Amino acid sequence: MAKTTKAKAITKAKTKAAPKAKTASKTAAKTKPTAKAKPAVTRAAKPLSQFAKVAPGELQTLFDYVRYALSRFAEADLAFAHGTTDPVAEAAFLVCDTLYLHPERFEEFAAARVTAAEGQQILEVIHRRVTTRLPAAYLVNKAYMLGLPFYVDERVIVPRSFIGELLGSHFDGEDGSLIADPEAVESVLDLCTGSGCLAVLASQRFPNARIDAVDVSPDALEVAAENIDIYELEDRVTLYQGDLFKPLGDTRYDLIISNPPYVDAQGMADLPDECRFEPELAFDGGADGLDIVRRILAEAKQHLTPTGGLLCEIGRGRDNIDAAFPDLPLLWLDTEESEAEVFWIAAADLT
Numbered sequence: 293m294a295k296t297t298k299a300k301a302i303t304k305a306k307t308k309a310a311p312k313a314k315t316a317s318k319t320a321a322k323t324k325p326t327a328k329a330k331p332a333v334t335r336a337a338k339p340l341s342q343f344a345k346v347a348p349g350e351l352q353t354l355f356d357y358v359r360y361a362l363s364r365f366a367e368a369d370l371a372f373a374h375g376t377t378d379p380v381a382e383a384a385f386l387v388c389d390t391l392y393l394h395p396e397r398f399e400e401f402a403a404a405r406v407t408a409a410e411g412q413q414i415l416e417v418i419h420r421r422v423t424t425r426l427p428a429a430y431l432v433n434k435a436y437m438l439g440l441p442f443y444v445d446e447r448v449i450v451p452r453s454f455i456g457e458l459l460g461s462h463f464d465g466e467d468g469s470l471i472a473d474p475e476a477v478e479s480v481l482d483l484c485t486g487s488g489c490l491a492v493l494a495s496q497r498f499p500n501a502r503i504d505a506v507d508v509s510p511d512a513l514e515v516a517a518e519n520i521d522i523y524e525l526e527d528r529v530t531l532y533q534g535d536l537f538k539p540l541g542d543t544r545y546d547l548i549i550s551n552p553p554y555v556d557a558q559g560m561a562d563l564p565d566e567c568r569f570e571p572e573l574a575f576d577g578g579a580d581g582l583d584i585v586r587r588i589l590a591e592a593k594q595h596l597t598p599t600g601g602l603l604c605e606i607g608r609g610r611d612n613i614d615a616a617f618p619d620l621p622l623l624w625l626d627t628e629e630s631e632a633e634v635f636w637i638a639a640a641d642l643t
């Protein structure tokens with residue numbers, strides 16, 4: 293990242309009602325998003341005493357608690373669908389968060405002992421994860437992307453877009469960069485912004501850009517506003533409520549980034565329990581997953597400057613996209629954990 297911004301602390305005891313979005317709702321209808329699918333699973337945790345199979349003093353170090361968590365996670369057959377498939381990373385995240393440590397510091401402190409009171413708090417959070425199946429990020433109201441913390445709750449999908457990594461690896465102005473000079477980028481649009489995580493990351497990658505961020509969900513925009521406030525970006529990031537490009541008039545951008553809903557009907561039916569706590573609106577891409585992506589491809593050119601481009605995540609839908617748009621010269625990009633789930637196309641190549 294070209295520049296780092298210090299985040300204000302994300303408080304643990306956030307209430308569900310975040311402050312009203314200060315800059316949201318510039319135009320566009322104030323319609324509520326469609327009703328969320330209610331999880332089939334319960335949020336009520338059984339008493340900890342019936343769950344914790346631990347005698348006093350048996351668990352001592354951070355590492356002991358992570359190992360214990362792994363056993364409970366395996367017993368409960370949890371799904372790990374929020375940016376990592378790794379139960380060790382998830383357990384370390386929960387242990388570290390309880391102890392006010394950044395998860396990158398886990399190894400440094402793995403052998404440190406925890407106090408009895410801290411151990412009790414760790415057992416509580418493991419217990420809640422297992423018995424409610426709430427994603428870990430919702431349990432602690434926090435998710436990290438590229439090491440940066442974001443406030444999250446059930447009004448937004450847990451941030452895990454591959455675009456975050458790609459902004460670092462493919463837009464740095466070095467050899468092979470898709471944009472020659474990140475400092476020359478003046479405007480960025482984050483379509484389908486959710487928690488605002490990509491807008492914040494874009495503000496760091498493109499330090500001179502103004503950023504517009506759109507979401508159809510007023511609930512999501514309240515969370516995005518919170519993250520914009522945490523990163524003190526009110527002067528650079530403007531939130532709009534509405535349907536894709538509609539709230540933006542004729543505005544053009546040097547870069548459009550988007551992680552839209554792209555799960556197809558089969559994928560929606562197969563979502564793990566954990567994902568059913570997330571807004572359905574964030575996933576549902578219609579029968580073949582491309583309802584929103586098709587509209588973005590159709591309209592992007594009118595909102596890009598002539599030398600601009602579109603970076604769009606589509607999950608596992610590459611075959612469908614290739615079949616639907618055989619003549620579009622899409623450049624498929626890989627990350628550490630994904631293959632061809634994000635494409636890039638220059639404005640000049642869009643029709």
Ligand SMILES: C[S@@+](CC[C@H](N)C(=O)[O-])C[C@H]1O[C@@H](n2cnc3c(N)ncnc32)[C@H](O)[C@@H]1O
Nearest residue numbers: 451453484485486507508509535536551553574
């Ligand atoms: C997959 S989430 C991405 C959120 C965020 N960008 C991220 O990467 O974590 C998709 C987002 O698109 C929003 N959305 C769905 N349909 C939309 C539409 N027609 N116009 C604008 N936003 C939409 C949802 O509310 C959701 O917040």
